[in-house]
Amino acid sequence: MALPYARNNRVTPEREAPYSPTAFGGRMPTAPGDLRIETHGIAPVPADRRYGRPGRLFTVWFAPNLTMTGVFTGTVGVALGLDFTTALVAVVLGTLVGAAPTAYLGTWGSRTGVGQLPLARMAFGPGVVLPGALQWLSSIAWDALIGLFGGDALAQLCGWPFWLGVLVVMGAQGALGVLGYEAIHRLQTVMTFALALAFVVLAVKLTDGVHPAASGAAHGADRAGAFVLTFTIALSLSLSWAPYASDFSRYLPADTSRPRMFWYTLLGISVSFVAVQTLGLWGASVFTDQTARGIDTLLGGGALGAFGLLAVVLAALCSNAMNDYSGSLALQTIGVRLPRPVGAALAAALGFPLVLWMHAADTTARFQNVLLLVGYWIPGFVAVVAVDWAARARARRGAPIDLAAESARERPWWPALVAFVAAFAVAVPFMSTGLYVGPVAEALHGADLAYGVAFLTALVLYTPLRLRRRP
Template sequence: MTIEQSTFSGRMPAGAGDLAVERHGIEPVPENNRYGRPARLFTVWFAPNLTMTGVFTGTVGVSLGLDFWTAFTAMILGTVVGALPAAYLCTWGSRTGTGQLPLSRLAFGRGVALPGILQWLSSIAWDALIGLFGGGALAQLLGWPFWLGALVVLFLQGAVGVFGYEALHRLQTVMTFVLGAAFLIIGAKLLSGVPLPVTGSAHGADRFGAFILTSTIALSLSISWAPYASDFSRYLPRTTSRPRMFWYSALGMVLSFAWVQTLGLWGARLFTDQTAAGVHGLLGGGVLGAFGLLAIAAAAVCSNAMNDYSGSLALQAAGVRIPRPLAAAAAAVLGFLLVLWMHAADTTARFQNLLLFVGYWIPAFVGIVIVDERMRARARRGAPIDIEAEFARPQPWWPAPLAFVVAFAAAVPFMDTTLFVGPVAAALHGADLAYYVAFVVAVAVYAPLRLLLRARPAGTRPGGEAAQPVS
């Protein structure tokens, strides 16, 4: 075995409950190492979203001047639109045995370094977005300084990310019930004493802009799982039902995000950027308040462990020859530093900007890999996918990065953040349509290029080369 193969492959879990460190990286998982049922996709996409990040995101609609029901409608719309492509990509794991960024080498070839590095950086950003609240909750619970609470949370998540696939699935199964109980208690407390924000200050065109921006922020949460999607289904057997995989994944994402964001909408005046303190105050302190704070910290560990795991695969896919467990640990360390930066100043502004910026690249990525997958499926004419043969098929690599960059550039005028407001977004009273524009432009640019530059016979390299081999 070469040094490169030993870096990208390694020990795999032997079955459900095998919690030894998974050293396996971006190499496809062989069929004889596959196990599990599609139902576990529900919990792996449900528990990680029961975080205060989702609650805080839910407060945005009210802060923009929307009433509860208008903000709720926008939130549900964005969540569903973002969850559908993520759930669809999740079905690719069982067919290919390959993680999402590693699989995107089929479309991007050596250009995969671009989305690979972006995904790695995004996983670190998500560590900060979620660890901010988990660290604050643990610090408040134990009377620690914030930095120590954040350090413990990120250490624990890094450990789970190092152990890998099976440890993550097991943790999410348990935490579905633990976190579900915690958020049921929070919901019951809101019902018993917090009135709905039934009126809003935004009217006319400003209300329209706030509706679209709220929807886009909700979409940014659910679609953020798209570059992770098949990472957590790659050990499922090839014969696993794809419709069941899709619906378990979609329901896990939609129900969890809708739940926590609804709580955020409801308690928007209570849950400021100090959401841990808001939960503690809502639950009244004591044992119940302590349980709520502990659940917030545990939720951050659950969600961020997935960030570190997927980030490690993305870094390998980008061509960095570093063992997967070490890459996962490195993401947690860098996430800790970013948490400290977010906590040091205007948390609300930094949170919203980071939340949007870490996702603006994702719709273009989704559009490109879906077009590539559909064209490959058409070329196979119904035959099952042979992932080794697909990686070996020559294809120019440059159309995907080109479409990716063009799509992002086209989306810039439609962006709305506190750092930058594009001219189109400004004209639309803050309506952020950048995610939709990026997806449409990526498909419109990439699909014609793929049709014009069909895969050529092996041995010809006019203007391009074969996608990089898997090892």
């Protein structure tokens, strides 16, 4: 289905539509288990090519979060001086708040057959280049954050140099990203059970004889600041999936239950992230060496140590395959006419030098800085696309969305971009990272309120501007 632009009811063929299958179409999977390479890009998935049930959203969002990145992130609350119970409350609340927008956005995939960044064109128009580029860069950054542990674990397991372990992991995840949607879904289904069992074994072993912190060193305002920062870090993890959300539901039939899609996604993200971060909180006192060698040592080496390292490698593959897949869609969204499989391979390739950079100096500090910085743009993005979608839904009054009509109807795109950029700018004083602590965050004893400030700023700015326009 070609979606040409129109002006005064006249098609202008010289301007190719953002979803044109001539540029971004290709072979689609036909049923569960079809593992041939998906060359289909950002063009809408036709209704007669949809398949699957909403239950697969639980596994596709559960397995990729069972990584050591989540475990080591979970140690932050205790490191900031919180006791176990207080830190756990912050983790649970932050995870749920961040997972809810992702679950909501994911319901758009079945209704449109389109991925998340391509759908953002409805709000941003040509300005989608900015969030699209940020999403592409973020997918590469997440490749490095996850691949750091996966490559280190494989190198330790096989006795290889670090760079070779990273290279093999990046190559394997890139291959999965190239295969595409169905291969990722099938992998996550299998890995949900395998990795869940592996992390149960790891949890029993790693926490044997370890007692969580009953009291923390932080008190008063410092304790409140530590709570907010722990909440924000947990929120950043689950919200980081929001720009990917409908990428992994776009092949579901249009009549798929939206409540079931929402709850399967919410549970998949929340249960997995809370589980791994709780493990990090519980064992914070023994997770002093945040490397694969540290994991092997804690497990006592031998077969159990090898088992733990293998679990870390597989978890990295699960997560980064999704990063590469969504990165390829983001690259097409900003107008780069690379076939989707090539875009996925490119994301994996570019993640390799970033891993080497993170590993070259203070790995822990660089890891935490990249983790926070890659997500500050997302709250403003979520606010803009949600308001735009709500305005269109109100105008349709329950009628199905017509992407062809929406693409042909020209509207000013500057309000979305202005709200998006302003949201980030206003949030800067509220940021708290190892690279930069804003004056407000410093006054609040390190509390990072940037995510909430960015979301509310975009909401307040964009809503009146959007409502002034025709739907």
